[in-house]
Amino acid sequence: MDNKEIILDVQNLNTTFTSDRKQIRIVKNVSFQLKRGTSLAVVGESGCGKSVTMNSIMRFLGHNATVKADKIQYNALRDGKVTEYHLESIKKPHCPEMRALRGPEMSMVFQDPMSSLNPVYRVGDQVAEGLLQHNKGMTKKQAREKVLEMFRKLGIPDPEERINCYPHQFSGGMKQRVVIAIAMICNPELIICDEPTTALDVTIQAQIMELLKEMQVKDGKSIILITHNMGLVAEMADEVCVMYMGRVVEFGSLEDVFDRTSHPYTQALLRSVPVLGLADGQKLETIPGATPNPADLKGGCEFADRCSFCTDACRAKDIPMFEVSPGHRVRCLKYQDYPEVQ
Ligand SMILES: Nc1ncnc2c1ncn2[C@@H]1O[C@H](COP(=O)(O)OP(=O)(O)OP(=O)(O)O)[C@@H](O)[C@H]1O
Numbered sequence: 628m629d630n631k632e633i634i635l636d637v638q639n640l641n642t643t644f645t646s647d648r649k650q651i652r653i654v655k656n657v658s659f660q661l662k663r664g665t666s667l668a669v670v671g672e673s674g675c676g677k678s679v680t681m682n683s684i685m686r687f688l689g690h691n692a693t694v695k696a697d698k699i700q701y702n703a704l705r706d707g708k709v710t711e712y713h714l715e716s717i718k719k720p721h722c723p724e725m726r727a728l729r730g731p732e733m734s735m736v737f738q739d740p741m742s743s744l745n746p747v748y749r750v751g752d753q754v755a756e757g758l759l760q761h762n763k764g765m766t767k768k769q770a771r772e773k774v775l776e777m778f779r780k781l782g783i784p785d786p787e788e789r790i791n792c793y794p795h796q797f798s799g800g801m802k803q804r805v806v807i808a809i810a811m812i813c814n815p816e817l818i819i820c821d822e823p824t825t826a827l828d829v830t831i832q833a834q835i836m837e838l839l840k841e842m843q844v845k846d847g848k849s850i851i852l853i854t855h856n857m858g859l860v861a862e863m864a865d866e867v868c869v870m871y872m873g874r875v876v877e878f879g880s881l882e883d884v885f886d887r888t889s890h891p892y893t894q895a896l897l898r899s900v901p902v903l904g905l906a907d908g909q910k911l912e913t914i915p916g917a918t919p920n921p922a923d924l925k926g927g928c929e930f931a932d933r934c935s936f937c938t939d940a941c942r943a944k945d946i947p948m949f950e951v952s953p954g955h956r957v958r959c960l961k962y963q964d965y966p967e968v969q
Pocket residue numbers: 644646653671672673674675676677678679680689691921
């Protein structure tokens with residue numbers, strides 16, 4: 628696949644945090660590709676490193692984080708021509724190159740709308756800010772028109788009036804629409820959504836997800852969706868990346884991961900959610916044990932202690948990725964008959 632088809636190519640991403648002089652590796656050799664115009668769901672239990680992975684790509688991490696990767700390549704497509712950005716070589720999160728990309732090319736929608744919005748600024752001004760920053764010749768009046776257009780597109784009622792309101796005058800669902808408007812106003816191609824609907828009630832969740840799906844399908848956006856909700860994954864995702872303790876343990880198309888599940892952790896994860904394929908009388912299961920403390924890991928498969936298929940070989944050394952079928956990869960020795968891949 629060439630750079631026109633791949634919008635984001637991440638190879639061997641590692642993120643380490645330093646606290647109390649100790650270093651803890653949270654993201655470990657994460658590799659994946661996002662196909663242009665498709666959506667990728669990133670799933671896994673709380674604390675497995677989903678957000679840190681995405682924040683490492685966007686360079687939204689604090690000073691105690693060290694991000695290293697063989698490749699974090701963003702391929703911008705403008706007028707049929709691809710421009711490659713090698714984000715792995717970026718040293719400072721706030722450098723001009725990164726600032727130029729965030730907004731017009733890639734943007735992020737966070738879980739809690741209140742922490743993304745400034746309570747003392749009118750919502751219209753907050754949405755217009757990115758536009759004015761990235762389009763030097765644009766007047767405030769032109770920016771206002773663009774914001775109104777975006778509010779209409781996102782189904783915010785009475786946009787002329789609401790544009791002058793403060794965040795506290797909006798409901799949770801409307802606030803999240805404003806956050807999406809901020810992310811979308813510069814028309815980025817890649818949108819990373821970090822549990823964008825967790826703080827919202829179920830009906831509003833569905834509306835917001837429908838909106839994101841529409842953007843992906845109609846406007847050809849590429850979406851990464853971090854979520855715990857397997858129902859959303861089934862509705863939204865073209866491909867699924869399963870993470871456990873900072874590693875990708877399974878990656879493939881939605882059908883590969885859901886119907887031809889190959890990692891015991893993915894199997895356990897799918898059996899522990901209420902929405903998928905439970906036959907009558909079948910009980911919902913919990914994943915035995917708890918996620919280990921990242922500081923206590925000794926090498927070998929991180930899932931070994933919780934896995935009923937575990938053998939001594941699983942604990943002996945780090946487990947490579949195996950290719951189950953083209954595009955479907957799994958990090959499990961149960962699949963050692965398959966060819967080893969990166
Ligand atoms: N700034 C930081 N310094 C030290 N450790 C951190 C920092 N940020 C995150 N971590 C640790 O990194 C690990 C992964 O966190 P992350 O937020 O990526 O998990 P997650 O999979 O997104 O979880 P959730 O689904 O709950 O959001 C956690 O153990 C967390 O405590």
